[in-house]
């Protein structure tokens with residue numbers, strides 16, 4: 107099995123409040139983005155990486171690629187204002203419509219190879235698949251400071267990345283969304299909007315997105331657990 111991956115690093119990390127793009131925060135002496143790229147550099151199924159970065163950080167990303175001798179990064183392209191715009195830019199860098207593309211947040215450094223493989227296999231079969239985990243909390247619907255109702259948790263799952271698609275399908279969905287001005291918070295939601303079936307592969311709770319400062323505590327614990335396992 108062969109896939110290409112688009113890794114997104116063109117955000118600002120406002121909620122992390124680190125005074126810089128959160129991709130450059132160091133964990134175990136390596137920036138977050140280096141941990142994320144390493145997962146795919148090491149995965150034999152990954153053929154090519156498209157890295158999407160901030161316009162003003164492209165040179166920094168070129169230097170980063172050289173420093174870590176990452177060989178699979180085929181292109182480093184500037185992203186856009188929203189995550190969806192950045193994915194769209196990444197998709198434009200790929201042109202084999204039949205191929206499988208994975209789309210992944212640079213801010214998720216702990217995706218496990220076995221989950222990536224299960225996801226790729228599922229998308230190769232169905233055209234579109236996401237990693238997700240069942241929600242653990244009770245979820246309330248709130249309006250004007252009051253609970254309107256409690257959701258049925260048995261059908262609620264939290265979507266993660268990577269998400270995997272046949273390139274032609276997700277390109278078409280992104281182009282249509284762009285034309286219509288539709289914005290979704292992930293790529294699968296665009297596929298859903300245009301009536302594509304999206305399969306779910308159960309992921310791992312450790313595949314966190316580093317969003318706020320408290321996520322770094324969990325990240326450090328995950329790295330410590332890995333070191334102890336070796």
Ligand SMILES: Nc1ccn([C@@H]2O[C@H](COP(=O)(O)OP(=O)(O)OP(=O)(O)O)[C@@H](O)[C@H]2O)c(=O)n1
Nearest residue numbers: 114115116117118119120121187188192212213
């Ligand atoms: N215009 C954007 C916005 C986000 N991302 C990327 O999408 C991933 C998930 O987004 P998120 O966690 O929201 O990152 P930020 O946008 O950086 O964070 P914030 O919303 O707190 O500013 C991150 O790896 C981020 O770099 C991107 O490539 N381009």
Ligand SMILES: C[C@](O)(CO)[C@H](O)COP(=O)(O)O
Nearest residue numbers: 189211265266267291292315
């Ligand atoms: C794509 C994503 O990581 C799936 O959980 C998430 O939707 C990104 O969301 P954010 O709004 O950019 O934090």
